[in-house]
Amino acid sequence: MIDDSINYEYILRYIHDVLPKQEGLLAELEKFAKEHEVPISQPETIKMLEVLIKLGGRKNILEVGSAIGYSAVRMAMANPEAEIQTIEINHDVAEYAKRTFKRAGLSDRIRLTEGDANVVLPQFAADEMKFDMIFVDAAKAQYLNFFEPCMNMLVCGGLLVSDNILYKGMTATDELVLHRKRTIVKRLRGYIDMLCSHPQLDTAVLPVGDGVALSYRSV
Ligand code: SAH
Ligand code: MG
Numbered sequence: 001m002i003d004d005s006i007n008y009e010y011i012l013r014y015i016h017d018v019l020p021k022q023e024g025l026l027a028e029l030e031k032f033a034k035e036h037e038v039p040i041s042q043p044e045t046i047k048m049l050e051v052l053i054k055l056g057g058r059k060n061i062l063e064v065g066s067a068i069g070y071s072a073v074r075m076a077m078a079n080p081e082a083e084i085q086t087i088e089i090n091h092d093v094a095e096y097a098k099r100t101f102k103r104a105g106l107s108d109r110i111r112l113t114e115g116d117a118n119v120v121l122p123q124f125a126a127d128e129m130k131f132d133m134i135f136v137d138a139a140k141a142q143y144l145n146f147f148e149p150c151m152n153m154l155v156c157g158g159l160l161v162s163d164n165i166l167y168k169g170m171t172a173t174d175e176l177v178l179h180r181k182r183t184i185v186k187r188l189r190g191y192i193d194m195l196c197s198h199p200q201l202d203t204a205v206l207p208v209g210d211g212v213a214l215s216y217r218s219v
Contacts (some may be wrong), residue, residue: 004168006207012044019043021149025104029070038093040070041137041163042209047160049135050078052214056159058082058133062124064117064146065138069097069110075135076106082112085129087117089138121149130155137163141184143191151200151217159218160201165192166211 005012022030033040041049052058053075058080065073066088076084088094094114101110113120117138134150136143145164154160170176171188195203195215203215 004210006169006172006211015044019047026070026073026101029068029073029100033068033070040067045069045163045175045209045212046074047100048060048208048212049075050171052159053078053133053159056132058159060131060133061085062129062131062134062150062153063087064121064134064136064150066097066112067093069100069112071135071137072110072112073100073104073106076104076109082109085113085124085131086110087113087115087138089114090157100105115142116146121146121153125149125152129153132158133161134158135161140164140167142185143189144194147191147194154217156217156219160195160213160215160217162191162195162213162215163211164205164206165213168210171211 015203030040032038040065044051047185049071058079061075061084062083063086066072066086072084088097092116094112098112101107101112131153132155134145134154136150150160165188166172167185167188168176170181170185171192178186192205192213195201195213196205200217201214201215202218204213206212
């Protein structure tokens with residue numbers, strides 16, 4: 001992970017060093033993710049999510065891309081009043097995530113919907129579900145498709161957090177773009193441009209983790 005980092009290695013090592021180490025279930029999930037190459041967001045990204053949740057008292061949170069449930073658990077623990085709705089397409093990791101939520105005693109506050117967000121998000125939007133924070137952390141090529149239903153469900157004053165938008169630096173310079181990643185990178189650039197110029201959003205593009213866009217819905 002550190003090898004593909006968009007930040008200087010010594011900076012990252014330092015940041016990872018100062019962040020408190022997780023224990024128990026969370027430490028176990030981190031170990032499992034590493035051993036089985038399950039992606040989880042970078043520690044500095046998750047810490048930022050926790051701070052944002054506390055800062056804004058975020059209560060109704062939607063996550064796109066649960067994987068084994070690591071970030072959902074961290075977000076739920078950041079605010080005891082928060083309820084998390086998370087979507088995951090992969091059956092095996094979805095099952096693992098559900099077990100995680102049970103073990104963490106959080107099944108009552110985290111609900112997982114198994115399915116393709118391309119299908120599930122429009123259904124949620126049609127059901128008029130509303131969220132004060134949306135964390136998009138799934139297939140990067142599809143962020144543009146996820147946007148419309150997400151925007152429909154994001155309340156005014158809500159925060160859209162998009163992860164991995166700098167994609168190992170490839171988004172920022174053609175020099176790094178691997179041939180087979182051209183399409184994803186092009187879409188990510190389009191997504192960032194759209195977020196930055198959107199009339200209802202104020203977007204900060206941050207080199208945190210693998211790149212995070214924070215979009216505040218002002219109108
Ligand atoms: N948020 C997690 C990591 C998610 S990794 C954490 O930080 O702990 C990205 C996940 O998105 C993967 O598990 C992948 O299966 C899922 N995913 C990819 N495309 C998706 C889609 N179209 N709909 C729902 N989930 C998707
Ligand atoms: Mg991520």
